[in-house]
Amino acid sequence: MEENGMHGNDSCAPHCNGDSPSPEHRPEKEEEIRIGDPPLSKSAGKKLKKLQRYEEKKARQKAMAKQIKERSKEQKRQDWADKLAGLGEEERSNLIQAKVDARKERRAQMLQDRQLTKQKLKNAQQSGQNIVLDLELCELMTSGEISSLMQQIMYCYAANKKSSTPAHIWLTGCRGKIKSRLEKVPGFDNWHVEKEECYYIEALKERKDNLVYLTADSENVVKELDSSKIYIIGGLVDRNRFKGITMQKAEDQGIQTVKLPISEHLRMTSSQVLTVNQVFEILITYLELKDWKKSLMKVIPQRKRSEVDYSDPSNEAKKVTVSNDNSGEETSCTFESTEKEEEVTLQT
Numbered sequence: 001m002e003e004n005g006m007h008g009n010d011s012c013a014p015h016c017n018g019d020s021p022s023p024e025h026r027p028e029k030e031e032e033i034r035i036g037d038p039p040l041s042k043s044a045g046k047k048l049k050k051l052q053r054y055e056e057k058k059a060r061q062k063a064m065a066k067q068i069k070e071r072s073k074e075q076k077r078q079d080w081a082d083k084l085a086g087l088g089e090e091e092r093s094n095l096i097q098a099k100v101d102a103r104k105e106r107r108a109q110m111l112q113d114r115q116l117t118k119q120k121l122k123n124a125q126q127s128g129q130n131i132v133l134d135l136e137l138c139e140l141m142t143s144g145e146i147s148s149l150m151q152q153i154m155y156c157y158a159a160n161k162k163s164s165t166p167a168h169i170w171l172t173g174c175r176g177k178i179k180s181r182l183e184k185v186p187g188f189d190n191w192h193v194e195k196e197e198c199y200y201i202e203a204l205k206e207r208k209d210n211l212v213y214l215t216a217d218s219e220n221v222v223k224e225l226d227s228s229k230i231y232i233i234g235g236l237v238d239r240n241r242f243k244g245i246t247m248q249k250a251e252d253q254g255i256q257t258v259k260l261p262i263s264e265h266l267r268m269t270s271s272q273v274l275t276v277n278q279v280f281e282i283l284i285t286y287l288e289l290k291d292w293k294k295s296l297m298k299v300i301p302q303r304k305r306s307e308v309d310y311s312d313p314s315n316e317a318k319k320v321t322v323s324n325d326n327s328g329e330e331t332s333c334t335f336e337s338t339e340k341e342e343e344v345t346l347q348t
């Protein structure tokens with residue numbers, strides 16, 4: 001394995017073949033009712049009606065959006081026809097040619113951008129900062145939470161594509177339900193990431209000493225990103241139901257842990273437990289800016305934070321309260337402990 005250019009499957013242990021009981025064949029919606037099923041309880045009935053109303057609303061919105069789009073297209077077509085109708089023969093053909101040329105140029109530019117992005121991501125797979133999304137914990141999540149995680153993974157990939165300093169992404173423990181769901185994402189086959197059925201502890205066993213688990217429950221604050229390290233983010237959407245689970249896991253495996261330097265730079269209005277994509281985006285933004293404060297500010301939504309200017313002496317007291325709080329129980333007066341993550345849901 002190369003220093004920063006590790007490649008996919010070479011360290012996969014023979015037993016690690018993704019042989020989990022094929023959850024991909026499980027029906028997606030547990031709510032589905034079939035003839036002969038026992039009658040629903042009152043709350044299940046309510047839930048089902050709510051779901052039906054939601055589906056109907058979604059279908060109506062979709063139909064309306066389609067109609068608006070078609071109308072706008074038609075309007076454009078009409079405007080164009082009107083414009084041409086008012087012109088002489090030569091002017092008309094010049095205008096048409098200009099439009100054709102502009103379209104060609106746009107296409108060529110798009111193609112070039114795509115090639116550049118592809119090359120950038122390929123380079124990242126050779127020498128980018130290694131970041132693992134640990135999907136081993138997927139078994140603990142509900143179907144809805146897996147949908148949220150899917151969306152977050154997609155956000156991570158999209159952010160990496162846009163970044164001028166993209167990371168080398170590893171999806172480890174990519175098996176079972178999450179794998180089959182990811183495989184349905186258009187273009188997933190072409191993603192420039194390492195897709196490992198093995199858990200990271202197997203896939204990266206030769207570099208175990210360089211593994212660093214990011215967890216809000218760590219007592220260690222990350223100072224800077226070390227290119228020789230492999231940073232792991234827990235692929236978990238749990239509204240912190242499993243508080244401390246990644247910390248415990250890393251401790252059991254003898255892996256270093258760090259948390260993001262949030263208290264050092266921001267005053268949060270909610271929990272310091274961020275979503276997978278927020279953590280990922282903070283890391284890649286840091287790779288670009290080499291500045292934690294700017295990276296945190298760029299990614300953490302305004303409503304979840306208020307900036308603390310520690311150069312202002314009147315904030316000194318807050319600094320002491322915040323930096324001493326390693327308990328993970330954000331009970332001091334500088335935090336509200338809502339423990340609620342930002343959630344995104346994906347309709348599949």
Ligand SMILES: C[S@@+](CC[C@H](N)C(=O)[O-])C[C@H]1O[C@@H](n2cnc3c(N)ncnc32)[C@H](O)[C@@H]1O
Pocket residue numbers: 213214215216217232233234235236237238239240241242243244245246247258259260262272273274275276279341
């Ligand atoms: C939604 S959190 C999962 C919380 C989960 N209860 C746990 O114990 O990790 C998703 C992942 O983002 C990372 N993460 C979230 N907030 C973090 C923070 N403040 N510092 C470091 N990593 C964080 C962790 O890797 C975490 O597993």
